[in-house]
Amino acid sequence: MARRPGNTLEKWEVAIVKAMLSRKYVPQDIQAYFSRPTRSINNARISEIKDGTKHKAIKPASDDELDTFLDSWPNIDPATGLHLQGDELLVKAREAMIAAVHTFNSAGLYFRAELFIVTAIIAWTYLMHAYYKREGIDYRHKKGGVVERTPSGAEKYWELSQCITTGACPLQSGIVKQSQVPDRDQERDRASIHQQDRRCPQREAAGLLHQLQRRHQGPLRT
Structure with a gap:
């Protein structure tokens, strides 16, 4: 093997x-x-x-x-067993999702659904990068076989939309379809978010987490 x-x-x-x-x-x-x-x-x-x-x-x-x-050494998070350097992507994903949930549950915030969505997207991007890194899949943007870079010289990595649409994505197709990042036409209707069940973003994030847990060795706790 x-x-x-x-x-x-x-x-x-x-x-x-x-x-x-x-x-x-x-x-x-x-x-x-x-x-x-x-x-x-x-x-x-x-x-x-x-x-x-x-x-x-x-x-x-x-x-x-x-x-x-x-x-x-051992530089391990006692709550999760994650190495703070070697498992940096997973640590960031977990902390970003915790921040998203805390923000959503905070009283007195009028735009908490939008803040949750933005932070959850960051969390899921890190989590998908951690998965692809573990599986040996190169998740960097390339053009003509050359890794693309930002104006500051940093390597460009896949956005969440590309992470979940690539054939190597571990999530079930139904989950991916429900979790697509909105396009610009859909963003014009963002006012309707305020009429939606405020728990919807949390349910979608929980569904994504459940699907990835099935492919990951051990639980990813938030």
Whole structure:
């Protein structure tokens, strides 16, 4: 069986592993630093770095970078078991959805439905990016095989609309159809939102979360 893309080391982690090897850390001990509740790393991943089978082009982390890593280890959110750096996309998705729900439930806000929708879209974008990253699917915008960049030089990533319409989307087609981001023609009717059941955005978000949980290893709690 092929190894899950999510059970691999990221480039920054490979650099840390090389620095630890330079300090004569035992490979089995190094493995313990990188396995966590949401990801299991096989000892073979450390061995292939040590013997130079893979990741030759990646330079070892500096002494300061290694010390920072060791000082902050395990750097795990105790409520979810998510690594604050390695699972950054999931952490952001969870916190954005919590913020969306808190905003929606806040008293005295006249436009809470719209605020919920905007923040929920951010949350779901992060969550879909986390899924595609785990599955080894490149979710960056490309033109002619070259990754597109913003004016500031940052890489461009898929918007939520593209995340849920690509063939690799894990959500059921019915959920996707009900959750499409409104186009400009629909936005002109946004005044009708105030006449809708205020709980609708929460129900749709909950439905999306339920569908993705079925494809994800373990629950994604908000």
